[in-house]
Amino acid sequence: MNDKLMLMIPGPTPVPEQVLLAMAKHPIGHRSGEFGQIMGEVTQSLKWLHQTENDVLTLTVSGTGAMEAGIINFLSPGDRVLVGSNGKFGDRWGKMSTAFGLEVELITADWGKPLDTEQFKEKLAADTEKTIKAVIVTHSETSTGVLNDVETINRYVKDHGEALMMVDAVTSLGAFNLPIDDWGLDVVASGSQKGYMIPPGLGFVSVSPKAWEAYKTAKLPKFYLDLGPYSKTAKKNSNPFTPPVNLVIGLQMALRMMQQEGLESIFDRHQRLMKATRAGVKALSLPLLGPDEYASPAVTAVAPVSVEAEKIRTVMKKHYDIALAGGQDHLKGKIFRIGHLGFVSDRDVLTVIGALEATLQELGVDSVTPGAGIAAAAKVFAQS
Numbered sequence: 001m002n003d004k005l006m007l008m009i010p011g012p013t014p015v016p017e018q019v020l021l022a023m024a025k026h027p028i029g030h031r032s033g034e035f036g037q038i039m040g041e042v043t044q045s046l047k048w049l050h051q052t053e054n055d056v057l058t059l060t061v062s063g064t065g066a067m068e069a070g071i072i073n074f075l076s077p078g079d080r081v082l083v084g085s086n087g088k089f090g091d092r093w094g095k096m097s098t099a100f101g102l103e104v105e106l107i108t109a110d111w112g113k114p115l116d117t118e119q120f121k122e123k124l125a126a127d128t129e130k131t132i133k134a135v136i137v138t139h140s141e142t143s144t145g146v147l148n149d150v151e152t153i154n155r156y157v158k159d160h161g162e163a164l165m166m167v168d169a170v171t172s173l174g175a176f177n178l179p180i181d182d183w184g185l186d187v188v189a190s191g192s193q194k195g196y197m198i199p200p201g202l203g204f205v206s207v208s209p210k211a212w213e214a215y216k217t218a219k220l221p222k223f224y225l226d227l228g229p230y231s232k233t234a235k236k237n238s239n240p241f242t243p244p245v246n247l248v249i250g251l252q253m254a255l256r257m258m259q260q261e262g263l264e265s266i267f268d269r270h271q272r273l274m275k276a277t278r279a280g281v282k283a284l285s286l287p288l289l290g291p292d293e294y295a296s297p298a299v300t301a302v303a304p305v306s307v308e309a310e311k312i313r314t315v316m317k318k319h320y321d322i323a324l325a326g327g328q329d330h331l332k333g334k335i336f337r338i339g340h341l342g343f344v345s346d347r348d349v350l351t352v353i354g355a356l357e358a359t360l361q362e363l364g365v366d367s368v369t370p371g372a373g374i375a376a377a378a379k380v381f382a383q384s
């Protein structure tokens with residue numbers, strides 16, 4: 001049967017019908033008063049979502065573009081930066097920083113393990129000359145399903161006093177509490193196709209007053225992603241360039257839906273989805289890649305031993321039309337990832353776990369107790 005695709009990858013994520021319908025219109029002029037009103041509402045709602053009074057700027061880029069905007073607007077060639085790397089996206093921060101001529105010091109952990117916050121503490125405490133200009137960390141490491149302890153790392157950055165704290169919140173924003181103002185995070189990057197519940201195409205960057213101070217002396221070249229003009233035009237509910245107007249209209253609707261649900265409820269829902277997914281997978285005797293204490297609210301990585309990850313993905317897609325994500329880089333073929341980010345409900349998790357159970361039986365895995373996965377996931381839902 002066609003048209004029953006169930007997208008359970010960590011992005012792009014499913015889009016609510018209300019959002020799809022809001023976008024299904026002729027574009028309107030991006031300099032019109034009508035669009036100005038939409039931009040004004042969206043900008044205020046983004047501040048609500050980011051829990052900040054800082055600028056939150058909307059760019060026509062994917063998440064990586066938002067990350068790049070963070071680097072090029074606030075740093076200069078040769079600047080020393082500490083970059084946390086325990087997966088594909090931490091690696092990307094490192095590669096990007098190197099590409100722009102920064103002096104990069106990587107703090108690494110094995111893929112599937114969280115970053116060691118003490119290593120940040122030591123490096124920052126030893127930097128009495130204040131040469132470290134930024135600490136750059138991925139919050140939810142999508143490639144492994146590990147949530148790094150940004151709150152603790154940020155405390156050490158605050159003790160240091162000089163360095164900017166830059167965070168990739170691409171799969172944590174709108175899924176996990178990240179109070180930008182309470183914590184004093186300087187630059188936070190995210191992308192539309194994740195917790196925002198809209199299609200790919202928009203990136204977001206929040207910028208603290210301290211980061212704007214750094215902007216004044218930052219020397220890396222920039223033009224399209226120069227955040228100065230974005231900030232200036234945002235104050236007039238406008239953009240420096242033509243934005244994807246229909247996507248912004250979709251965003252307006254999605255943010256209204258999020259406000260209706262409420263931040264606490266959104267975070268609670270993602271915790272519930274994460275716990276039920278993990279419980280269901282464990283009950284099927286499939287090993288999880290990362291530890292429970294550092295589990296991402298957006299994605300669960302599973303590392304099967306007795307059956308190939310890719311075989312599971314193939315059957316899940318072919319028989320149940322459920323798209324799961326594969327492993328990336330050296331984890332390709334070794335893991336599969338279940339996304340539970342954005343417009344995802346308890347029912348979706350029960351469906352995935354049920355289909356996974358049936359898939360394992362079909363692949364001849366005889367250790368599966370029929371119903372065990374569903375029972376474990378349902379227990380989480382019953383208790384929360």
Ligand SMILES: Cc1ncc(COP(=O)(O)O)c(C=O)c1O
Pocket residue numbers: 010011062063064065089138140141142143168169170171191
């Ligand atoms: C944590 C994280 N950072 C960055 C990105 C890159 O985003 P994009 O593919 O939108 O450029 C992704 C995308 O999956 C991500 O999950």
